[in-house]
C-alpha cells in the first residue's frame with residue numbers, strides 16, 4: 390500500500406511502565422500495512438520548538454481495531470512528546486503511512502533482537518504471526534537496560550516464540566552469540582532500536598560470520 394495522509398484521533402494513552410507510554414489512535418477505514426512498517430505523526434495546528442513530526446513504528450497488527458504506537462518520554466521531553474502526552478481524547482493528528490521495509494519473511498527462521506523501545510515493530514510482527522500457518526519457533530532477544538519490558542506478557546502468550554530477556558550489554562551479547570552458534574546463517578536477524586544499538590549488534594553479528602543479507606534493520610534515527 391502506498392503511503393497516504395490521514396487524519397486520526399487519539400483513543401487512549403497508557404503509561405506502560407517507567408518512561409514507556411503507548412498511544413492508541415483511530416484506524417482510518419481501509420488502512421492496511423505490513424506489520425513492521427512505520428508512519429510519520431504530525432501535530433495539527435501547533436507551533437512548537439523543533440519539528441512538529443516524528444516517525445513511529447506501528448506497534449499494533451492489522452487485526453487490531455486501532456493504530457498503536459509506543460515511545461519513551463523522559464522527565465524533560467521534547468516539545469513534540471510533551472504535546473503527545475497532553476493530547477485530549479478525540480484530538481486529531483496527521484499520519485502519513487505506511488512506510489518502511491522492516492517486514493517479516495515467513496519462509497525463514499527469525500531471530501528478533503530488540504533494544505528497548507525497538508520492540509514496537511516486533512510486537513506488531515509477532516502478534517500478527519498468530520494468524521500465520523507456521524510451525525517453526527522464532528526467537529526474541531529483548532534487551533532493556535532498566536529491566537522493564539513493555540508488551541512482554543502479550544509476546545510470551547504467542548506459542549511460536551521463545552523469549553530471552555537481558556538487562557545489560559554483556560548478557561545481551563552472550564544471548565546473541567549463543568543464538569548465532571545454533572542458527573548461524575540459517576536464520577534472519579531482525580534488529581530494531583537506537584542507531585547505537587543497531588550498529589553495535591550488527592558488528593557483533595558480522596564478527597561471528599553472519600552475512601549482511603541475513604540482517605534486517607529498523608533504525609530508530611532520532612535516539
Ligand SMILES: Cc1cc2nc3c(=O)[nH]c(=O)nc-3n(C[C@H](O)[C@H](O)[C@H](O)COP(=O)(O)OP(=O)(O)OC[C@H]3O[C@@H](n4cnc5c(N)ncnc54)[C@H](O)[C@@H]3O)c2cc1C
Nearest residue numbers: 427443444445446459460461466467506509609610611612
Ligand atoms: C523508522 C523509524 C521508526 C521509529 N519508531 C519509533 C518508535 O516506535 N518509538 C519511538 O519512541 N521512537 C521511534 N523512532 C524515533 C522517533 O522518531 C524519535 O526520533 C525519538 O522518539 C526521539 O524523539 P524525541 O522527541 O524524544 O527527541 P528529539 O526531539 O527528536 O531529539 C533528539 C535527541 O535530543 C534529545 N532532546 C530532545 N529534546 C531535548 C531537550 N529539551 N533537552 C535536551 N535534550 C533533548 C533527545 O533526548 C534525543 O536524544 C523511530 C524512528 C524511525 C526513523
